Amino acid sequence: MGDIIATNITPSEQYGIGRYTEAQFKQAVTRGIRADGSRLYPAMPYTAYQGMRDADIHALWVWINHAVPAVDKAAPQTALAFPWSVRPLMGIWNLFNNTPPAPAVPLATPELQRGYYLTEVLGHCSACHSPRNTLMGESSTRRLSGGDQNGWHAPNITSDPVSGIGGWSDQQLVQYLKTGNTPGKGVAAGGMGEVIEHSLSHLSDDDLQAIATWLRQIPPVRQDNETLAAWTHPQTSRDITTQTAGKALYESACAACHRAGGEGAYDNRFPSLTQNSTVGSLNPSNLVMTILDGVHREGDFVSTSMPAFRNALNDAQIADVTNYITAQFGDGKTRVTPAFVAQQRQGGERPLSVVLMGMAPWLLLAIVVILFAVWLLRRKNARHHSRG
Structure with a gap:
């Protein structure tokens, strides 16, 4: 828009x-x-x-x-x-x-009441983490099951153990909300990095625990094509010898921090790419956006910075290095194209309503032309009948 x-x-x-x-x-x-x-x-x-x-x-x-x-x-x-x-x-x-939205379960305890208030009201987590309907309102049937914002994908945070955060412990959830970095699960970037830096990192541990407790109550929503949690893909030996361009780019631009084996460094300050929900996700949007825009997050515990490659690499190069990373450290199947990278570079796929509204002037012009053609045809027929 x-x-x-x-x-x-x-x-x-x-x-x-x-x-x-x-x-x-x-x-x-x-x-x-x-x-x-x-x-x-x-x-x-x-x-x-x-x-x-x-x-x-x-x-x-x-x-x-x-x-x-x-x-x-x-x-x-x-x-x-x-x-x-x-x-x-x-x-x-x-x-x-x-x-x-009505609470998913009765707010029977002070912790649930606090968690609901922080998550659904003050935190308005569903604004990013819910899919949108045709009018770009939040979907009421798949709330918190994931949504797209400016190229980034806010992941499923329902209680589902595969698609959502059901496989995270309370301690891991609280650590993520507080620092944006949970080894073995994920690292916050993009809009979520901003939320953690400017908001969630300032909450008390009790408030963060209340949020984690409330998220446990969200009914699970499973994505149809997912059978393994994004952070659990087994690291087996994979034949990626054909991806020489992606490997060369990884070794020159990424390996110094993330290491050749993707294990990360300095106690996950440079995160591991194995057991990483961004790398293992079947949706490659966040991995591509992280490469494009980097990671820049300040905090009381640690500052995180990864350079952006938006201006240093073209679409084909970013596709190559993304495909190498997912093949080596992720599910081994996810593939992106230069066209997908170009779309993400421009903010991701446009909502249907925006596409239709963008076509509206042309549709209106087409209707006017059709009506004018019909009018001319009728006028011609009328003249023909009058002569007859």
């Missing part, structure tokens, strides 16, 4: 929300309606924030107004193409896509 730019929410009276009342602030956060009455796009997750407690909204309001310095600078304006530019359409969208 285009770039949706987050607005200035410092207490600047001219450029931020300094003139908002607390009631107007709540309306924006929980209903997606600004002080001037215009609609916010649901990239601002008011669909989840509608479940926020009044006490938390008040605390956020006080903090923004008294602890955040005002920045007297206008943020760039969001300018989407028609019809996405018509903000009132969001009111219609809300009728179909703004119903909060």
Whole structure:
């Protein structure tokens, strides 16, 4: 659809929300309606924030107004193409896509209540980790079973032991949420790396445990083509002698950190590529995006940095090295093409609704041409009959 730019929410009276009342602030956060009455796009997750407690909204309001310095600078304006530019359409969208999900199980304990609130409301995890319907709302039938965002794939985090996180221990889940790095399971990059760096790493261990406990309650969803968890592919001897280009690229660009055997180094600071959910996934999106954009994540425990190869390698080279890595360290079957890499480089596969809307002007033109042709044909027939 285009770039949706987050607005200035410092207490600047001219450029931020300094003139908002607390009631107007709540309306924006929980209903997606600004002080001037215009609609916010649901990239601002008011669909989840509608479940926020009044006490938390008040605390956020006080903090923004008294602890955040005002920045007297206008943020760039969001300018989407028609019809996405018509903000009132969001009111219609809300009728179909703004119903909060019911808890998967009764919130019988304080830990479950806290976990639900952190995961489904404040954390709005489903916004990335759920597939989208035709109108780009969250799917209600396959919630948290995986979703695609700007080329990255937010994986299945239901309780399924193969497709989801059912095979992770609580300790592994908490470590991942806290640091973004769990040996033998996975490493956070892309949007999830940002979430961990700027949000989850600042939560208490009790809160992280509550999230892990809640995720255990999510009904399992299994992908049809998956029989092994992504991090459990056996490392057997594989014949990859034909992939000389990919091997050469790996040895020159990757092996110094990840080692020739993919075992990683420095206590997984350079992660192992074996028993790695990104490498072993049947969906190669995240592996390709990691090679394209690298990993850049700061934290109290360790800083993580992997260079981006977006400008250093072309699509064919990234496909070659990806195929070598998956053949050597992953499931041994996943293959990507240069065309797939080019698609990921541009942000991934476009949603069907965006494709159809992009075709709308041409479809309208075709309809006009057809109607005009029918009109001409009828006029010609009418003249023919009048002469007869």
